Amino acid sequence: MPQPEREHSPATPAAHPAPAHPHTATLRRLEKSSGRLAANAIARMDETLPWYRAMPPENRSWIGLVAQAGIAAFTEWFRHPETPQAISTDVFGTAPRELTRAITLRQTVEMVRTTIEVMEAAIEEVAAPGDESILREALLVYAREIAFATAQVYAQAAEARGAWDARLESLVVNAVLSGEADEGALSRAAALGWNSPEHVCVVLGTAPEGDSELTVEAIRRAARHHKLQVLTGVLGDRLVVIAGGSDNPIQVAKSLIGPFAAGPVVAGPVVSDLLNATKSAQAAAAGLKACTAWQDAPRPVLADDLLPERAIASDPAARDQLVEEIYRPLEEAGSALLETLSVYLEQASSLEGAARMLFVHPNTVRYRLRRVTDVTGWSPSDVRSAFTLRIALILGRLADGDPQS
Structure with a gap:
């Protein structure tokens, strides 16, 4: 007995079947081979990459997951070549961000190259008869995309690390400048x-x-x-x-x-x-x-060459340094040096004028001034040094005259 036709609701049109993949047999064989290809890639890395063998088990397991995700992403990409895939998310999203610090960019490139080589070597076995060139071309395009994705991941990590380092460096510099270094x-x-x-x-x-x-x-x-x-x-x-x-x-x-x-x-x-x-x-x-x-x-x-200007500009450290490094050593060396230096500077740096004021021979003045240079490191005969010595004498006298200074 004939069955009555079912009425289709106008609100729910009949679903259209998805178009068949042009290389269904190759896709099916690629899906079945994914696990084996990932295992072969990991074995090849263990055999040819010394840095991989030396890594701790945790990092090796993460690298294995990345290799598996890479092959799975290729399978999905081959299934839908017309749909843009976020390869960096598909492949590298399986591993923690710290992996970019555990392995270098060069090591990641070696890992990707090894995985691609394993996949390329299996093309004749995986591809259906007549699809070898199709699968090989797809793998070449995918290799290019995965290379760009690798560069992007490490570039983003480097930018983030650079921004963090810049903030960290700014904190250190500011702490030193503000006196809060610890x-x-x-x-x-x-x-x-x-x-x-x-x-x-x-x-x-x-x-x-x-x-x-x-x-x-x-x-x-x-x-x-x-x-x-x-x-x-x-x-x-x-x-x-x-x-x-x-x-x-x-x-x-x-x-x-x-x-x-x-x-x-x-x-x-x-x-x-x-x-x-x-x-x-x-x-x-x-x-x-x-x-x-x-x-x-x-x-x-x-x-230190700006000590007199700094002292005049109310820098207490400069004032203390002038007193402790110039005035006090001269004071400890004897009153004759302080007196001779003071008179010499007051007499417009004239040996003869200072000698007359001190009632000594000019050679005596010359000898004492050499002693001033030996004690302080500043030469009274140099105009700039004489200015520094004069400021030091003034600050020293003020310190001696005020017990609270």
């Missing part, structure tokens, strides 16, 4: 590759206009060229460089001066480590502030 700053610096050099100094100057990242990279290139370690950053309008590896701060500043903008560049004194770099940074900052008072200052200039 063990936490040391650990952050170590994470950035700072290996605690014996000699450290801070160089300060004006930052150029434009992209601060380009300025920082220029400092790093100059540091690598001169074999220096640096932690650097742009803070406001100032370019700050913490440099390690040299006991000559003026030479360090000359080596790194290129990226600085026009204007004074001041190098702080050398200190023993990063924790003490605050002293160098504060001296450099005070020198940069006071440098406008010395119009003929060299570029770069040492912070």
Whole structure:
């Protein structure tokens, strides 16, 4: 008995069957071979890649998952070649983000190459008769896409790591400059590759206009060229460089001066480590502030060469340094040196005039002034040194006259 025809609802049209894949047999054989191909790829890596054999089991298992995901992604890509696939997500999304730190880009390329070679070697076996060239061409296109995906994954990881490193470096530089450097700053610096050099100094100057990242990279290139370690950053309008590896701060500043903008560049004194770099940074900052008072200052200039300007600009560290390094040693060496230096400076640096005021022979004055140079390191016959000595004498007398100073 004939069956009545079923009525189709106008709201639900009949479903159209999906078009058949043009290479159904090859696709079916590829699906069945995926597990075996992944196992062969892992075995080939274990055989030919020494770094893979040396890795801990956890990382090896993640790499195995990536290889399996790569072959599975190729199968899916071959099934729907017209649909763009997010290969980087399909393949590398199976592994944790930390894997990009565990294996290098070169090792990842070797892993991908090995997997592709295993798949290519199996084409004759996997492809249905007559589909060998089709499968080979598809594999070549897929290999290109997986190469771009690999580059993208590592580029994104490098960008994220670079941004994080820049923030970390900025925290260290700011801690040193503000006097808040502690063990936490040391650990952050170590994470950035700072290996605690014996000699450290801070160089300060004006930052150029434009992209601060380009300025920082220029400092790093100059540091690598001169074999220096640096932690650097742009803070406001100032370019700050913490440099390690040299006991000559003026030479360090000359080596790194290129990226600085026009204007004074001041190098702080050398200190023993990063924790003490605050002293160098504060001296450099005070020198940069006071440098406008010395119009003929060299570029770069040492912070210690700006001691008189810094003292006049109310830098207590500079005042203490002038008193402790110049006035006190002269005081301990005997009153004759202090008296002779004072009279000599008051007499417009005249040996004869000082000798008359002191009732001594000019040679005696000359000998005492040489002793002043030996004791302090500053020569009274040099105009700049004489200015520094004069400020030190004034500060010393003020300190002696005020018990609270």
